[in-house]
Amino acid sequence: MNLTINKSPENPIENTIVNKIEHSKQIISDAVKEYGDKIEVACSFGKDSMVVVHLALQIKPDIRIFSVMTPFKPKETFEYKDKMIQHYNLNLVEYMSKELVDPDLPKTDPNECCRILKVEPTKEAVKGLQAWICGLRNTEGRTRKDYKEIEEKGGLIKVNPILNWTELDIWRYMAINSIPVHPFYARGYRSLGCEPCTTLISDDALEREGRWIGTSKCGGECGIHTQSLK
Numbered sequence: 001m002n003l004t005i006n007k008s009p010e011n012p013i014e015n016t017i018v019n020k021i022e023h024s025k026q027i028i029s030d031a032v033k034e035y036g037d038k039i040e041v042a043c044s045f046g047k048d049s050m051v052v053v054h055l056a057l058q059i060k061p062d063i064r065i066f067s068v069m070t071p072f073k074p075k076e077t078f079e080y081k082d083k084m085i086q087h088y089n090l091n092l093v094e095y096m097s098k099e100l101v102d103p104d105l106p107k108t109d110p111n112e113c114c115r116i117l118k119v120e121p122t123k124e125a126v127k128g129l130q131a132w133i134c135g136l137r138n139t140e141g142r143t144r145k146d147y148k149e150i151e152e153k154g155g156l157i158k159v160n161p162i163l164n165w166t167e168l169d170i171w172r173y174m175a176i177n178s179i180p181v182h183p184f185y186a187r188g189y190r191s192l193g194c195e196p197c198t199t200l201i202s203d204d205a206l207e208r209e210g211r212w213i214g215t216s217k218c219g220g221e222c223g224i225h226t227q228s229l230k
């Protein structure tokens with residue numbers, strides 16, 4: 001049987017997962033060449049982070065990775081993190097705020113809670129870096145439409161190598177590469193964060209709409225992508 005490939009302006013063959021992978025790897029490779037040991041990968045242990053980490057390991061197997069954890073992350077995220085560190089022999093440093101936070105703060109003042117538990121530890125993590133690599137994607141939610149693959153804020157470069165990947169691309173890449181999956185995805189979650197601020201949502205919704213439901217932050221950002229980290 002002969003296969004024919006339908007190449008037309010409506011069906012551009014350039015827009016394939018293979019080309020997206022090559023493009024993302026090129027971005028990471030260029031960034032690593034430019035910034036050497038002054039660049040690290042941020043990893044939350046969600047699906048997008050795992051794809052970026054997997055891509056970056058192919059460019060630099062000992063690339064430095066940082067992870068900001070909070071006491072409100074589900075125990076499954078801590079277990080998955082430990083499993084992935086071992087599975088991929090990750091060169092990872094973990095950051096977690098030592099500040100004691102009121103258990104109600106995620107509901108009463110999520111901005112302050114994110115500032116203490118996410119933004120400040122991320123500032124600590126990027127101290128001394130010139131650049132960081134993230135798994136941010138522009139189809140994830142209402143607040144992620146205007147990012148660029150390379151950004152600069154306060155003198156710190158942020159590299160978003162999978163910015164143009166879809167949710168489907170992520171799952172295809174995870175499957176093709178047999179990347180172990182965080183158990184919460186099997187329960188129907190599509191975007192993972194801290195337990196009090198992560199809710200199951202319909203498959204029709206944007207991925208991040210289940211974050212901070214019931215607060216003014218619903219579907220929004222913790223602050224690490226919107227604030228200057230320097």
Ligand code: SF4
Binds near residue numbers: 072113118222
């Ligand atoms: S996501 Fe929720 S629990 Fe986690 S730091 Fe932000 S407000 Fe606090």
